[in-house]
Amino acid sequence: MRARPDEAYSSRRAPAMRAESCNCNFQVSIINPMPERKTARKIFIALLLVFAATLTTLLCRQFSVGPARSSPAFRAFGPETAKIRIYEYTDFACPHCRLTDAHVNKMLELYKGSVRLDFKHYPLTSIHPWSFAAAAYADCAGGQGKFREYADLLFEGQEQWARSKDKPKEFTEYARRLNLDAPALEKCAEDPAILRRIRLDSAEGDLRGVDATPTFFINGKRAVGANQFLEQVKKFDNLLKQN
């Protein structure tokens, strides 16, 4: 049986056409050598850069290399130029913070002029329902010039107000005791700007890996609780001599 002329033509032509198309592809690959490989290389380098940038930034966060916000003037103690810089994250309803507060006050007296302490709020609201409100009242008392005094009263009366089921009356009582403008204090404690500032302190603490109070960062070095804080304080004389 003879093949039809068109079939015979196609079977004879096919190898030649394949060869032509093969040559054609080869020529294309010489003109434009593996563009997809180059793109893949660029993507690989881009991913490496993303990895390095992410890692560097996260490490800087962890080691507190990034800029730290200063506290408002009423809760920043000591000169701006002090050689020892401390950031303290505290919760007014935390018993350890109350115990440590006395040590902090003594240290500030002893190293007056050489230490700068920025007090930061870190209310642990999941276990201390009134600590956020206490922080707001303390800041408002600070606005009236008596942050330290109000904070001391909050620590002193901690056991009375911290476990209260209703809003503690002590917050207003302390204001009266310190001759503060109590109605203004009440109003101020609900001011969104004040609440925002406390939330920012708390968010900053989260970013620095604070998960217990009190936590201190002393010239960048972390100390948690009274014992670690006092251990660091013992080194202050040497630190001041070195600088």
Next chain:
Amino acid sequence: MIFDMFMSKPGTKELLGLAARLAAGGVFIYAGFLKASAPAEEFAYAIETYKVLPAALTLPAALAVPWIELYLGVFLTAGVFVRQSAFCVIAMLLGFEGLLLQALLRGLPVTSCGCFGASGSNSLGHEFAQNLAFLALAALAFKHGEKFSLDSLIDTHE
């Protein structure tokens, strides 16, 4: 062959393109790093003051924007996907300009523009003018920034 691009004498445009790429990239790295290493809530509050995004979106935006700035800055500085990165930088800067302009026109009390984290802020007008300068740098990087880049190194290799 790899060193051809370093050996050949670069023109003025190419040198300007390189300088613009490094400057625009550096600005984006700085702005992105400052914000990414600070609490996102801080930047979210700045975004809120522009009164453009719904409250629910401010925190996600504050979480994403600094990292995008950082990565674009790194790409631009290193010279990877130069044109695409410069294009994205231009798009972002135009977006920022839009935000600043509407705040200026509406007379919004924006105390911190959020441009470089919480490390102080100039007036909105000042920030707007500053962004115009950054836009010019990014445009220059888009047009002439491919010399001395990793892109050109890869393209000339093989």
